[in-house]
Amino acid sequence: MTSVKILAVSLVIAASAGAAVARTPINQEAHINNTLRQGFIADAIADNCPTMRPRKLRALNELTKLRDYALKQGYTRQEVTAFVESKTEKKRGKAEAAAWLKKAGAEPGKTQAYCAVGEAEIARNSLIGYLLRSTR
Numbered sequence: 378m379t380s381v382k383i384l385a386v387s388l389v390i391a392a393s394a395g396a397a398v399a400r401t402p403i404n405q406e407a408h409i410n411n412t413l414r415q416g417f418i419a420d421a422i423a424d425n426c427p428t429m430r431p432r433k434l435r436a437l438n439e440l441t442k443l444r445d446y447a448l449k450q451g452y453t454r455q456e457v458t459a460f461v462e463s464k465t466e467k468k469r470g471k472a473e474a475a476a477w478l479k480k481a482g483a484e485p486g487k488t489q490a491y492c493a494v495g496e497a498e499i500a501r502n503s504l505i506g507y508l509l510r511s512t513r
Contacts, residue, residue: 403452403460410470412443412504417474419498419508425485426492430510439508 403409416436423431440461447457460466483490496513498506 400451403447403456404466406450409443409447412439413470414473414477415504416508417470418477419505421471421474421478422483422491422495422505422509425483425488426495427488428492428511428513429495430512432508432510436508439504
């Protein structure tokens, strides 16, 4: 076998191996989705509790870190932008946040429950709590 044929076969094998370990679709990547869900939860708490405020600069910093993470995972800027701007994905993220909050006892109309969840997350030093500021 000539070196050109060996090189061609090697490239085909390498390309096939790359296809076998294809990236997870960005809307299914666990770290990205978990982080965004926590952001949606923090937003819902701030929207529904009068003593909670969003920490917008911290949120922006977390989004920047998440974008950088996605790019390092091999997602393109176009994929990241399309995902973040997708109305369908925002709707899904908000629904997941609402389900998480409901499980924690916070539902629309239960203002104090949202506040209690927010205070608990701040005390836990979770990402949700990191994105909130209590005015109590």
